[in-house]
Amino acid sequence: xxxxxxxxxxxxxxxxxxxxxxxxxxxxxxxxxxxxxxxxxxxxxxxxxxxxxxxxxxxxxxxxxxxxxxxxxxxxxxxxxxxxxxxxxxxxxxxxxxxxxxxxxxxxxxxxxxxxxxxxxxxxxxxxxxxxxxxxxxxxxxxxxxxxxxxxxxxxxxxxxxxxxxxxxxxxxxxxxxxxxxxxxxxxxxxxxxxxxxxxxxxxxxxxxxxxxxxxxxxxxxxxxxxxxxxxxxxxxxxxxxxxxxxxxxxxxxxxxxxxxxxxxxxxxxxxxxxxxxxxxxxxxxxxxxxxxxxxxxxxxxxxxxxxxxxxxxxxxxxxxxxxxxxxxxxxxxxxxxxxxxxxxxxxxxxxxxxxxxxxxxxxxxxxxxxxxxxxxxxxxxxxxxxxxxxxxxxxxxxxxxxxxxxxxxxxxxxxxxxxxxxxxxxx
Amino acid sequence: xxxxxxxxxxxxxxxxxxxxxxxxxxxxxxxxxxxxxxxxxxxxxxxxxxxxxxxxxxxxxxxxxxxxxxxxxxxxxxxxxxxxxxxxxxxxxxxxxxxxxxxxxxxxxxxxxxxxxxxxxxxxxxxxxxxxxxxxxxxxxxxxxxxxxxxxxxxxxxxxxxxxxxxxxxxxxxxxxxxxxxxxxxxxxxxxxxxxxxxxxxxxxxxxxxxxxxxxxxxxxxxxxxxxxxxxxxxxxxxxxxxxxxxxxxxxxxxxxxxxxxxxxxxxxxxxxxxxxxxxxxxxxxxxxxxxxxxxxxxxxxxxxxxxxxxxxxxxxxxxxxxxxxxxxxxxxxxxxxxxxxxxxxxxxxxxxxxxxxxxxxxxxxxxxxxxxxxxxxxxxxxxxxxxxxxxxxxxxxxxxxxxxxxxxxxxxxxxxxxxxxxxxxxx
Numbered sequence: 012x013x014x015x016x017x018x019x020x021x022x023x024x025x026x027x028x029x030x031x032x033x034x035x036x037x038x039x040x041x042x043x044x045x046x047x048x049x050x051x052x053x054x055x056x057x058x059x060x061x062x063x064x065x066x067x068x069x070x071x072x073x074x075x076x077x078x079x080x081x082x083x084x085x086x087x088x089x090x091x092x093x094x095x096x097x098x099x100x101x102x103x104x105x106x107x108x109x110x111x112x113x114x115x116x117x118x119x120x121x122x123x124x125x126x127x128x129x130x131x132x133x134x135x136x137x138x139x140x141x142x143x144x145x146x147x148x149x150x151x152x153x154x155x156x157x158x159x160x161x162x163x164x165x166x167x168x169x170x171x172x173x174x175x176x177x178x179x180x181x182x183x184x185x186x187x188x189x190x191x192x193x194x195x196x197x198x199x200x201x202x203x204x205x206x207x208x209x210x211x212x213x214x215x216x217x218x219x220x221x222x223x224x225x226x227x228x229x230x231x232x233x234x235x236x237x238x239x240x241x242x243x244x245x246x247x248x249x250x251x252x253x254x255x256x257x258x259x260x261x262x263x264x265x266x267x268x269x270x271x272x273x274x275x276x277x278x279x280x281x282x283x284x285x286x287x288x289x290x291x292x293x294x295x296x297x298x299x300x301x302x303x304x305x306x307x308x309x310x311x312x313x314x315x316x317x318x319x320x321x322x323x324x325x326x327x328x329x330x331x332x333x334x335x336x337x338x339x340x341x342x343x344x345x346x347x348x349x350x351x352x353x354x355x356x357x358x359x360x361x362x363x364x365x366x367x368x369x370x371x372x373x374x375x376x377x378x379x380x381x382x383x384x385x386x387x388x389x390x391x392x393x394x395x396x397x398x399x400x401x402x403x404x405x406x407x408x409x410x411x412x413x414x415x416x417x418x419x420x421x422x423x424x425x426x427x428x429x430x431x432x433x434x435x436x437x438x439x
Numbered sequence: 440x441x442x443x444x445x446x447x448x449x450x451x452x453x454x455x456x457x458x459x460x461x462x463x464x465x466x467x468x469x470x471x472x473x474x475x476x477x478x479x480x481x482x483x484x485x486x487x488x489x490x491x492x493x494x495x496x497x498x499x500x501x502x503x504x505x506x507x508x509x510x511x512x513x514x515x516x517x518x519x520x521x522x523x524x525x526x527x528x529x530x531x532x533x534x535x536x537x538x539x540x541x542x543x544x545x546x547x548x549x550x551x552x553x554x555x556x557x558x559x560x561x562x563x564x565x566x567x568x569x570x571x572x573x574x575x576x577x578x579x580x581x582x583x584x585x586x587x588x589x590x591x592x593x594x595x596x597x598x599x600x601x602x603x604x605x606x607x608x609x610x611x612x613x614x615x616x617x618x619x620x621x622x623x624x625x626x627x628x629x630x631x632x633x634x635x636x637x638x639x640x641x642x643x644x645x646x647x648x649x650x651x652x653x654x655x656x657x658x659x660x661x662x663x664x665x666x667x668x669x670x671x672x673x674x675x676x677x678x679x680x681x682x683x684x685x686x687x688x689x690x691x692x693x694x695x696x697x698x699x700x701x702x703x704x705x706x707x708x709x710x711x712x713x714x715x716x717x718x719x720x721x722x723x724x725x726x727x728x729x730x731x732x733x734x735x736x737x738x739x740x741x742x743x744x745x746x747x748x749x750x751x752x753x754x755x756x757x758x759x760x761x762x763x764x765x766x767x768x769x770x771x772x773x774x775x776x777x778x779x780x781x782x783x784x785x786x787x788x789x790x791x792x793x794x795x796x797x798x799x800x801x802x803x804x805x806x807x808x809x810x811x812x813x814x815x816x817x818x819x820x821x822x823x824x825x826x827x828x829x830x831x832x833x834x835x836x837x838x839x840x841x842x843x844x845x846x847x848x849x850x851x852x853x854x855x856x857x858x859x860x861x862x863x864x865x866x867x
Contacts, residue, residue, distance in 0.1 A: 272746055
């Protein structure tokens with residue numbers, strides 16, 4: 012941690028990080044932004060989202076995962092989810108994420124082309140999940156169809172350095188074995204990460220034991236998917252042996268505490284995962300089960316529950332949370348040579364958090380205050396690749412009113428059609 | 440829940456609550472405040488604070504309760520805690536609370552006269568704890584001395600309807616039996632609530648079993664303190680029998696989930712307490728173990744951990760949290776005839792939360808969005824007894840800069856003297 016330092020940006024990259032006085036001498040002609048009461052951090056990395064589901068924010072609250080999916084989310088998605096929905100939902104989600112300090116997100120949803128175009132338009136960094144699921148949606152019909160459409164996008168947007176890709180099979184219970192095998196081969200041939208829900212609930216594990224005679228982790232291991240390309244999301248129910256196996260194979264984890272708590276799914280043993288050497292990132296999951304896309308809030312929740320569930324107040328100290336939301340997140344996504352820390356040569360993805368408000372005063376330890384006392388409204392500035400995306404708490408350019416207006420248009424439609432069709436399928 | 444309604448205030452009280460169009464007809468000359476994207480709620484009640492400890496915000500983070508008290512908090516308090524400290528700390532805490540929607544707090548700290556005067560000056564409602572603890576501080580020497588000084592304040596400020604009082608013995612392990620007996624008599628004679636830490640940790644319970652041969656709850660029962668006047672704070676470790684006994688005697692509880700989680704103390708079985716018919720309020724505890732005084736954040740944490748710890752996503756639904764932070768809080772403090780709900784005749788203590796931002800859009804259910812997605816920065820207006828205390832997110836009058844400056848003055852002093860004297864006593 013440095014005090015009174017200046018970050019020098021040139022051509023979208025961090026050129027220097029040095030004491031302010033020295034910076035003024037060395038770069039006398041640079042355009043300056045003076046932020047005396049702020050902490051500068053690497054941009055936050057949200058390692059698991061379903062961005063477009065922002066339009067379904069808070070729907071079906073206080074329901075268990077299975078009922079939430081089958082009675083609320085899937086019927087609504089079946090009826091409403093199309094390219095427009097994903098466009099508007101992604102725009103709302105990206106606005107919310109940028110305003111709360113997220114500069115990169117790892118998404119899994121249908122019509123990823125709509126999310127990619129929105130991310131390009133708004134200038135946030137994206138790992139676009141190429142979704143694969145065992146039932147038809149408006150995006151694709153069969154698993155092969157999902158894959159074909161997904162990989163086509165990978166070619167179409169290959170030129171954009173801010174857009175990366177991951178294969179995104181939904182879960183072991185929603186994608187068949189033949190498709191998972193194919194994905195295993197493709198991931199290795201194309202060197203793509205595999206972004207997947209895994210061990211989200213004990214029910215998922217029990218069901219796999221019944222149908223496959225083994226846990227989802229063991230099943231993926233058998234299919235050749237348990238390796239350093241795997242981004243395993245949730246991991247609430249994992250045995251010490253499974254933790255060891257995940258560590259040995261180099262698989263990475265994403266911790267989504269608020270979604271897991273809210274759905275009563277359990278809580279991931281993050282301190283143990285980290286102790287075993289597993290890379291662990293933070294994610295919000297979709298806003299339908301959170302109900303925000305706020306990594307600062309997620310850090311606080313993650314810190315509190317790690318201590319509360321273990322009874323150990325020294326578990327997961329504040330610095331670990333900041334790391335998980337920045338450099339560790341970048342490592343999980345394979346982007347740590349490019350982002351995740353304020354180092355010379357990396358892309359200038361960084362944020363400023365204003366600590367001058369009453370809830371972060373006095374500021375005996377900025378790291379602690381950021382994790383435990385700051386809220387997203389204190390994120391005052393955000394840059395992605397050196398370009399300002401948020402300044403003094405407002406989007407640059409400030410199109411928030413239009414985005415809100417468009418999202419409100421969906422409010423009535425979605426609220427009214429809530430409980431009409433309870434048998435359909437879709438995905439979350 | 441009413442939509443498009445108007446709240447009519449006259450002489451500090453709620454005179455009417457009716458559809459907006461009707462209000463304009465019926466009260467054509469009233470001064471109007473139009474808040475079209477806002478939810479109006481009763482002012483939030485923070486039922487357990489050590490307000491002045493805002494100056495010790497975040498000190499000793501990631502430490503267990505006992506070490507946190509003995510190595511960090513008590514030595515700092517011994518060295519620095521005086522009338523000035525309490526004045527400045529209370530001012531900072533009250534600013535933070537008003538700005539985040541709290542209109543009434545139940546405090547326990549030394550120099551309560553300083554907290555009372557600050558509360559009067561800033562116009563927030565206060566239940567002032569008259570502290571009693573078994574060791575000397577600058578505020579008082581002996582238990583009898585603590586009591587004498589406390590009761591003197593009760594007479595001095597008796598004329599102010601916004602200031603109420605409670606006896607505030609620290610805990611069973613820090614106040615001797617004779618003093619607790621005396622408090623039991625006084626509480627009943629003077630009809631005062633008794634605000635006390637109880638069953639905060641399993642260590643506290645085990646220690647009482649060892650020294651008294653019974654749990655702190657049983658011990659208070661024997662001393663005649665387990666009754667409808669008791670405000671029992673924390674209750675993380677309680678047996679079904681103890682819950683039943685608390686319910687039978689009419690004792691009330693205060694749930695402080697963030698402090699309990701952060702210190703690894705355990706978590707109160709709030710859903711069970713409520714099912715047994717026990718009044719349960721919400722509290723932040725002091726900012727030294729939270730690290731903010733933000734009841735909106737506390738509601739979200741309380742909702743999430745109730746579900747997460749029980750595995751039951753239907754536990755403690757969103758509406759229960761709002762109730763605990765408002766009407767139930769008022770009932771716990773014995774103030775529900777005066778505050779806690781938007782009802783004609785009650786004091787006009789109410790707040791407006793702006794739901795137009797991205798994280799609360801779309802707003803399929805305002806109750807759910809307030810609990811799960813809103814943050815304190817969305818509290819735009821606050822009134823206490825009809826007087827504006829916050830307008831458009833700023834204190835009225837706006838003295839925040841002065842308050843912050845004064846608090847920053849303590850930052851250096853306190854940070855530097857951290858670990859010098861580890862043997863002293865004090866209290867938190």
